[in-house]
Amino acid sequence: xxxxxxxxxxxxxxxxxxxxxxxxxxxxxxxxxxxxxxxxxxxxxxxxxxxxxxxxxxxxxxxxxxxxxxxxxxxxxxxxxxxxxxxxxxxxxxxxxxxxxxxxxxxxxxxxxxxxxxxxxxxxxxxxxxxxxxxxxxxxxxxxxxxxxxxxxxxxxxxxxxxxxxxxxxxxxxxxxxxxxxxxxxxxxxxxxxxxxxxxxxxxxxxxxxxxxxxxxxxxxxxxxxxxxxxxxxxxxxxxxxxxxxxxxxxxxxxxxxxxxxxxxxxxxxxxxxxxxxxxxxxxxxxxxxxxxxxxxxxxxxxxxxxxxxxxxxxxxxxxxxxxxxxxxxxxxxxxxxxxxxxxxxxxxxxxxxxxxxxxxxxxxxxxxxxxxxxxxxxxxxxxxxxxxxxxxxxxxxxxxxxxxxxxxxxxxxxxxxxxxxxxxxxxxxxx
Numbered sequence: 001x002x003x004x005x006x007x008x009x010x011x012x013x014x015x016x017x018x019x020x021x022x023x024x025x026x027x028x029x030x031x032x033x034x035x036x037x038x039x040x041x042x043x044x045x046x047x048x049x050x051x052x053x054x055x056x057x058x059x060x061x062x063x064x065x066x067x068x069x070x071x072x073x074x075x076x077x078x079x080x081x082x083x084x085x086x087x088x089x090x091x092x093x094x095x096x097x098x099x100x101x102x103x104x105x106x107x108x109x110x111x112x113x114x115x116x117x118x119x120x121x122x123x124x125x126x127x128x129x130x131x132x133x134x135x136x137x138x139x140x141x142x143x144x145x146x147x148x149x150x151x152x153x154x155x156x157x158x159x160x161x162x163x164x165x166x167x168x169x170x171x172x173x174x175x176x177x178x179x180x181x182x183x184x185x186x187x188x189x190x191x192x193x194x195x196x197x198x199x200x201x202x203x204x205x206x207x208x209x210x211x212x213x214x215x216x217x218x219x220x221x222x223x224x225x226x227x228x229x230x231x232x233x234x235x236x237x238x239x240x241x242x243x244x245x246x247x248x249x250x251x252x253x254x255x256x257x258x259x260x261x262x263x264x265x266x267x268x269x270x271x272x273x274x275x276x277x278x279x280x281x282x283x284x285x286x287x288x289x290x291x292x293x294x295x296x297x298x299x300x301x302x303x304x305x306x307x308x309x310x311x312x313x314x315x316x317x318x319x320x321x322x323x324x325x326x327x328x329x330x331x332x333x334x335x336x337x338x339x340x341x342x343x344x345x346x347x348x349x350x351x352x353x354x355x356x357x358x359x360x361x362x363x364x365x366x367x368x369x370x371x372x373x374x375x376x377x378x379x380x381x382x383x384x385x386x387x388x389x390x391x392x393x394x395x396x397x398x399x400x401x402x403x404x405x406x407x408x409x410x411x412x413x414x415x416x417x418x419x420x421x422x423x424x425x426x427x428x429x430x431x432x
Contacts, residue, residue: 166196257358265410
């Protein structure tokens with residue numbers, strides 16, 4: 001296997017988001033969970049996205065995991081490695097974006113790292129180094145209040161500089177508009193001035209195409225799926241590949257498989273999606289205090305679910321509005337409460353799989369990570385997109401091989417996302 005592109009993602013839903021983008025652009029792509037063991041047989045592909053659960057762990061451990069993934073990808077021919085992060089730049093002043101970026105840059109021998117978290121399809125843009133969500137500065141948007149990585153500063157130059165070992169520059173929109181050559185020249189000038197990385201503006205898809213082509217001149221880049229789009233298009237053009245979507249998921253009809261939705265995200269988007277879905281299917285909302293007090297609440301949920309699985313899709317949610325999240329954190333401790341809820345939902349996924357589950361939708365990045373780890377999933381084939389950033393996934397190489405999944409970042413998808421996802425998991429080849 002000789003890779004055109006290697007990718008390291010700092011969470012599982014972000015990895016799926018990126019893998020979907022690369023596949024849509026024409027690169028044959030597989031997502032792995034961690035560095036693949038030697039026993040896992042992967043198909044011949046153009047890109048591999050190594051999914052880590054490193055966004056919210058200690059920075060030194062995130063660096064170790066990322067360097068291990070980088071070594072595996074370079075060993076399979078990847079000339080360029082993309083460090084995939086959240087499109088809302090989820091990171092604290094202690095890391096982990098800056099420390100991982102610095103380590104990958106050092107491992108590659110220096111140079112400058114282009115950084116761009118824009119994802120135009122979901123309203124994330126960068127202007128004058130500031131990150132906007134649907135035209136609103138990130139620190140004024142509802143997305144600022146992530147329970148683990150709140151983002152209260154929209155100035156990405158300032159945010160990244162606080163957690164990086166090297167100065168951070170800016171390539172403004174006026175330069176981006178001039179195209180790849182101008183971007184490369186600007187990056188080299190910033191590198192000559194001692195900058196280790198640079199935030200690049202972008203407000204339209206054409207900017208991401210130019211950034212992707214320019215970024216390939218360096219060994220490392222960092223950003224969301226938008227920069228993945230630019231890199232993939234540049235590679236497809238350079239290698240003369242067919243520029244059309246490719247799907248690795250088989251055409252088997254899964255409409256008779258048992259289906260469940262587990263929602264752990266507390267984002268406004270997920271809360272709306274739950275409200276729509278509960279009109280169409282049985283829904284159990286977990287008592288969070290009871291869930292944190294012992295195993296009885298999780299067992300109640302599993303009993304409730306197994307009694308209903310054969311009759312149609314079900315939804316189990318721990319999601320609550322932000323004010324309720326803050327109250328729970330105050331009573332039980334923030335990180336401890338979040339971890340306990342994630343593990344409870346992961347346990348439910350394991351119980352449902354044992355009960356014959358064939359289709360699983362998970363809402364929330366941290367929840368998705370906990371579920372995937374508990375189920376022991378090793379890799380995914382990438383299928384058609386359900387919504388921007390959320391593809392159909394098919395598990396391979398594990399006891400749950402063939403399980404159909406959708407792993408959704410909390411903020412992604414429209415109000416009908418859960419219903420749309422169920423339809424796609426049942427029949428991936430069906431027209432939207």
